[in-house]
Amino acid sequence: MTAATRRLPMIEVLRGVLGDAGVIFDGASMARYLTDWSGDHKGRALAILRPASTAEVRDAVKICGQSGLTIVPQGGNTGLVAASMSTDADHTAVISLERMNRIRQLDAENFTIRVDAGCTLQQVKDACEVADLLFPLALGAQGSCQIGGNVATNAGGVNVLCYGMMRDIILGLEVVMPDGELWNGFSGLRKDNRGYDLKQLFIGSEGTLGIITGVELKLFPKPSKVETVYVGVASFEDAMRLFRDTRRACSDLLTAFEVIGEECVSLARLVHPELAVPIAAPVHVLMEASCSGAIDLRRLLENVLAEAMEDGLVTGAFLAESVAQARCFWAIREGLVEGQARRGYHVRTDLSVPLSGVPALIERARGIVASKYPGWTSIAYGHAGDGNVHFNVLPPQDMGEPAARAIGVSIETDLYGLVTTAGGSISAEHGIGRSRKDVFWSLLPPIHKRMLKAVKSAFDPDGLMNPGCLFPEEKELA
Known part of the structure; x- marks a missing residue:
């Protein structure tokens, strides 16, 4: 008798609590919960549990504990470090929060929203939009990633420069503990100095301490003016000089500052063949600024760009003339990520260093790849305004995947050694998971x-x- 067969009575108990829709036990239906977005990681599990309420999460956790099952919490399964990939086919249940997708309360007067952890990021942003408010977290996967997963991984994204990481925009959490008890950490308070801030322990914990079931978030006034700029510069060093000048001129009005190496453009075109790239330059910069009130934001940016061009810092600059054109600019940044996935296996890193160290990190990483791994292609892009560089490396197209993966381990080791020596982090925003x-x-x-x-x-x-x-x-x- 297999372990799975011995646990059939427990599965029936779970069905009695969660309903037929709350328990997935057959292999074909489980498959989508056991493969990550990148396709790099495959998981295994005894069952997928899909509770529809916090009470059902508590019941499921208690039953699993009594039955000797370990638990892997799962959000939208869009992570890149295998944090929600179970590896035990006989003794582990994956608990997916996808059915817990209710907006519990939006309080426009207090600029807060309280939601189920299974709400997608886009769902939360849309609810805020209706109330003429802003939830600033912005990710390429926002249509499918879930708020609970964003909390558990301390998500970053393109607006960290202005609004901070996920931990900076959370007011409270609701968490089911490993014994099934419920911790209610909601208060709605922006200032609360009563001892340890326990919610911070769950932010970035990657499901290792409990299951986040509810989230209370800070909201912001929706900006009435948003300007998007696409700029070409000669080097990453010039890109960071431009950042410093723009940051000083715009202060917190500057919400995003992305750098894109020219080599990334062809990857974006794998997704959007018709893509119109406004410049040709060694390094592309995508900036966004926003505000409300009487500030002439466009004139401010025009002045910054004019000075940069006079100084020879910028080779070309385009201010978006419409929302549609701004979306086209952003499609370049978002498309290059999916383009890499379509290209197949590649070394993927998520590094961070102090702002002043960004150019040297990229230059040295490129040097390592060029000297030690001929035929491999370096890809550099990221949220340079907060020191986050995604330095990825693509194998030669004629190299088989097993060989590429074997060499990829050595490349990762070299890159992690480089960033550690520079006083940086091997994980700026993706987390640790199983792969790191x-x-x-x-x-x-x-x-x-x-x-x-x-x-x-x-x-x-x-x-x-x-x-x-x-x-x-x-x-x-x-």
Whole structure:
């Protein structure tokens, strides 16, 4: 008798609590929950559980605990580090929050919104739009990523420059703990200094401490003016000079500053063959600024660009003349990501360094690839205004995937060593998950390891939550 067969009675108990729609047990129906967006990672699980309420999450967690099942929480499954990819076919249940997609409360007077964790980011943004408010988190996957997953991974995106990471725009959380108890951390308060801020422990925890079921978010006035600029410069060093000048001139009106290496444009055209790229330059810069009130934002940006052109810093600049044209500019940035996925396996990194270190990081990384890995293509782009560089490397098109993956491990090791030496991070916004946990753990000083283990032990003493994610296996923790 297999482990799965022995657990059939438990599956029936779960069906009694969650209903037939709440339990998926057959392989074909489970498949989409066990493959990530990139296609790089495949998972396994005994069952997929789909609770429709916080009460059902609590019941499911209690039943799993009583039955000896570990739990992998899952949002929209758009992550890139295999954080929600279960690897145990016999002893693990994936709990998907996709049926928990209710806007609980939008309080326009207090500029807050309270939502189920399974709401997509786009759903939350749309609800705010109707109320003439802004929720600023912006990601390429916002039509499918879920708010709970955004919290659990401390999502970043293009507006971090102005509004901060996900942890900066969260007021409160509701979390089901590993024993099924409910922690209600809602308050709606912007200032609350009553001891430890427990919600911060769950932000970025990647499902290892509990299941986030509800989220309370800060909202902002919707800007009445948005200007989008596409600029060409000669180097990443010039791009960062332009950022410093623009940031000083525009202050917090500057909401996004993206850099795109010229080599990325052909990848965007794999998705949008008709794409009109306004410039040809070694480095492209996409900037966005927004405001309300009497500020002449367009004139402000025109002055900044005029000075940059006089200084020889900018080779070409285009201010979007319409919302449609602005979307075309952004399609270049968003399309290059999907274009890489269509190209097939590639080395994907998510690095961050202090702002002043961005040009050197890219230059040195390119040098490593060119000297050690001939035939591989370096791709550099990212949210340079907050120091985040996505430095990816594509294998030769005639190289088989097994060989490419083997070499890719060496490339990752070199790039992680480079960013660590520069005092940066191996994960700016994607998280650690399963794919980066070994290198993450190997770089931590002993005291950091002790503190992480203490938090995990306090919240999840039996190791039920997302085993194998963020932390090494139990035997390796000793």
